[in-house]
Amino acid sequence: MLPSVTDMSKPTDLVQGTLDLLILKLLAIQPLHGWAISRRLRAVSNEVLQVSEGSLYPALHKLEQEGWIRAEWRTTENNRRAKFYELTRAGRRQLQEQAASWDLLSSAITAVIRLSEG
C-alpha cells in the first residue's frame, strides 16, 4: 500500500486546471498512454504529485473532447493494445497559454509569500 499525497488531499483540491496543465506538458514531450502518464507524473515530480489513478481518465477524455489532445490505439513494447494520447496543435497553444498564466500566478503567489515572510 502506497502512502500518497492524494490520501490527504484529493486531486480536485489541486488548483483547478493544474492536472490539465500537467497532462498537456507530459504529452508535449511524447505521446503516452494513461498508465505511462500516471507513472511519469509521479517520477518527474519526485513522487510529490500523484494523481488518483482513476481521476486521470475523466481528465484525459475531457481534454480529448476539447480538441487539445488526440487518441490513437497502438501496441506497446510488451505487445499490448493501449490508447496513446498526443498533443494537437490547438493543445500546444493551450499549453503555452496555461503555462504562461501558471507562471504568472505562481510568481505572484511566491512574491506574496516572500513578502509576508519579510
Next chain:
Amino acid sequence: MRLERAWTTLRLRLRTLLQRGRMQRELDEEMQFHLDHLIDDGLARGLSPDEARAAALRTMGGLTQRKEEVRDMWGLTWLTDLADDLRFAARSLMRARALTLFVVMALALGIGMTAASFSMLDALVFRPYPVPDPGRVVTLVSTSRDNAFEGFSHREFRDLEQSATSYDGLVASGTVFGVGYSPDARTSPRVKAGMLVSGDYFRVLGVEPSLGRSFRADEDRVPDRDAVVVLAHAFWRQELSGDPQVVGRRLRINGREFTVIGVAPESFPGMFIFSRNDFFLPLAMGRLFEGAAERDLLEDRDARALTVRGRLRRDVSLAEARHELAGIAAAFARSHPDLYRGRGASVRTQLQMRTQANDVNWKFGLIFTLLSLCTLLVACTNVAGLLLSRARARTREIAVRLALGAGRTRLVRFLLAESLLLSGVGGAAGVGLGYVAIQALRRFSIPADLPMSVPFQMDVRVLLACVVLAVASAVLCGLAPALQSTRADVAVGLRTADIDPPGRRSMWGRNALVVSQVALSLALLTATFLMARSFQHSVRDAAGLDRGDLLMARLDPRLLQYDPARTQRFYTQLTERMRQMPGVVTTALTQNPPLGLDAFERLAFVPEGYDMPRDRETLSSQVDAVDDGYFAALDIAIRSGRGFTAHDDSTAPRVAIVNEHMARHYWPDGDAVGRTLRIGGHDGTPVEIVGVAQTVSMSSNLERPDDFVYLPLAQRPAARMVMLVRTTGDPLAMVGAVREAVRAIEPDLPILELRTYDDLVRYSMVEGPAVAVRMVGTMGLVGVFLAVAGLYGLVSYHVARRTREIGIRMAIGASHADVMRLVLGRGLTLVAIGTGLGLLLGLALERMIDSMLFATAGIDFVSYAIVVPLMLAATLLATWLPARRALRIEPTVALRCE
C-alpha cells in the same frame, strides 16, 4: 487551426452520441490496461493476486465510478454550454414575466398568422401532385394570344403521343362536370363528378389501384365500346360502403351500364387542387359526356378540352422538351394552317400551372403570406426594441459578467439563447394558433353539389416554415440588442445602472427601430384597409344586384341521353309550365348566372367594319346563351335597342346583345345597335347586335369590367342550364313547385342544384371575401396593437431613462411646457419620419396589390384618411402618457433616483 479543432471536436462529440457502445468498450479496455499494470505492480511487491487486485481497485478509486465519470463528461461537454445558456435564459426570463409574456404573444401571433396564410399558399401552389416522383410530371399546353394555358384536343393528343419522345409517357384527362349516377336502372340518377382519362393514365402517373386493375391501353381505342370505370377511393367507401367485391359490379352512369374494374388508392384523389372526381372513365367513352352538341370531343381538332400531362424522361431537360413540342406545334400548323394561326405550344411545370396570371386564388395566398410576414416583422422589431431596452437596463449585470471574464462571444450567445428560447416558445404557441386558424379556414366550404375540397392543412412544409420563421425571428430580434449591449464599456457600465455608451451609434439603432416600427405597421394597416375596403365594395355591389326573390335550379338533360332537339323542347316546356304558375313573376334560362361558380365560354368573333389589329384573325369575349326572360329576371337594364324575345328562335335572323363595356370598346360613338358581328372569323355567321345591356360583374365582384356577348338560347342551344325563377314571395316556397314541374315533364331527370340565387351569390361573393376581410383585418389589428405597444415601451423607457435629467431641468426652472416639448418633440420627430416612410411603403404595397388583384382607379384616399390619423393618434398616446408621468416627478425624487 480553429477550424481543424472545431472539426475534430465535432467528430468526437458526434461519436460519443452515435457510437456510444464502441466508445464504452474502448474505455473499458483502456482502464483495464491501467488496472492490469497496477495488479502487476502489486504482484511484483509480493502481494497475492486477490490482494493485488483489491489494492489496484482502491488506487483507481473504484472502476465503475470512474467510468461513470467519463461517460457523464462525454454527454456534458456536448450539452453543457447549450444547457447552461438555456437555463440562465429561462431563469432571467422568468424574472421578467410581463415582458416574456408579451414577447411570446407577439411572436406567436406573427408566426401563427404566417403559418395560416402560408398553408393557403402551400395548398394552392407548392403541394406536389399526389404521385410518385411528382417533380417530373409536366403539363403540355397549347398557347395562343389570349390563352397561354389552353389544353389539347383528342386528335392533337393522339398526334402528340405519336411524335413526342421526351416523355416516359403522356396522359390526357378531361373533367366532365356532372354525370348521372345510379346504382341500378330503377333508381333515379344523382349527379357525380367524372374524369375522362386516357388508357395509360394510371400507369404513366405511377398510381397503382388499391383494388382491381387500371385501364388497359386497348380500352381507350374504340369510341363507345369499353364501358369500364375506375372508382375514386372516397366514392367507393362512401357510396358502396367499401365493398371488397366491387370489381365486376355494374353501375349506371349517364344511362349506360359501366363495369367496375378497379378502385383508385386513397392517396390519389386526382390531380387537381379543388375538385375531387368520383369516376375515372376511358377517354373513348367521351361522347357520352359531351358538352356542346355541335362539336365532337373525339374528332374535332380544335375541341381543346383535355389536359395533357407527361412524365419527363430523366435524361431530357425541360428546355429540350419545350423545343421538341414547339417543333410538333409547327408541324400541326403546316398540316392544318387554318386551325393553328397564331398558335404554339409549350411545356409548363407544376408551379407555372398553379401560378397562372388570371387565377386570383394563389395571389390571395401570396398577398396574405406577404402581409403576415410584415406583421411578423413588426412583431420582431417590437421584440428587438423590448430586448434592447432590457439589455440596456441590464448594462450593469452585463458589465459585471464582462469584468469577471466572460467572453463577448459567450455573452452574445447567452443573449441569443434568451431570444431563441423566447421565439421557441413563441413559435410553439404560433403553431398552435396557426392550427386553430387553419381549422377555421377549412370550415369555409364551397357551395356545390360536386365534391370540392379546401385543402388547407398543417403539413410538413407549413411546420418547417414555422421553425424557420421562429429561428429567423430569434436571430432578428436577439442579435442586434446582444451585439450592442456587449459593446458597452465595462468601466462605465459598472459605475452606473444604465447609461448610453458614448457615441451616436446606439441611439441611431433605437431610433431606427422606432421609425421602422411606425413605418411597417402603417404600411400594413394601409394594405389592410385597402383590401378590406375593396372586399367591402364587392360585398356591397353584390348586395346591389337585385337577387332577393330568385330561385335557381341547375339541369342537364344529357344525363338522360337527350339529343339537342329534345333538350331544347324540354326547356321550352319547363319555361311555359313555370311561367304559368301563380307566384312566379318570370323565369330565365342561362348557362351560368352572374357571379355563379362556373367559367363562361368564350366566343371568337370579328366586328364588321372594325379595324382589326394587324396580327389578329378574331377577337374574343365571354359569352352566355340566355332566353327571353333573362334580363327582366335578373333586372339587368337594356341601355339601348331591345332585349331578346320569343321570336328570336332558330329560324329567325341571328341576333346578339352586348354589354355597354363592349359597345364602348368597339363603337365608341355609341352606335353599336345595328352593327354586325361575324362569329368564328371574318367569313363566319353574321349576327346583328340588337341591344346593349348594362355592364354587370359576371365572374367576380373584383373583376375588371370585361366584354360580354349574350346570344339567344334558341340560336345557340346548350344542354346544361340554370333556370332562375323570380317569385313574388319567398323563393324557397317554390322549391316543391319546381321539382313538380320537372318531374311532370321528365320523371327521371335529377335537379343538380336547387337553392336561392342569393345563397349562391352570398357564398361566392360575400362569405369568401368576408373570410378574407376578417383575415386581413386581424393582421392589421395585430400589427397596430404590436406597433403601439412596442412604441409605448420604447418611448416610455426612453423617458424613464431621462427622469434624472428632467429633474435637473425642472429644478433649474424649466416649465412643464418646456419638458413636454422636450419629451414629445423627440418622439414626434421619429413618428413623423416613420409615417412618411410608411406612406411610401404603403403606396408601393397598394400598387402591388392593385396590379395583382383589382382595378381600383388611383389611390384610395379614404384609406389613408383613416389610417394616418389613427397611427398618429396611437403614437401620440404612446409618447404623451410617459411624458405626463415624467412631469409628475418631483425634482427631488428625480435627482435622488440614481
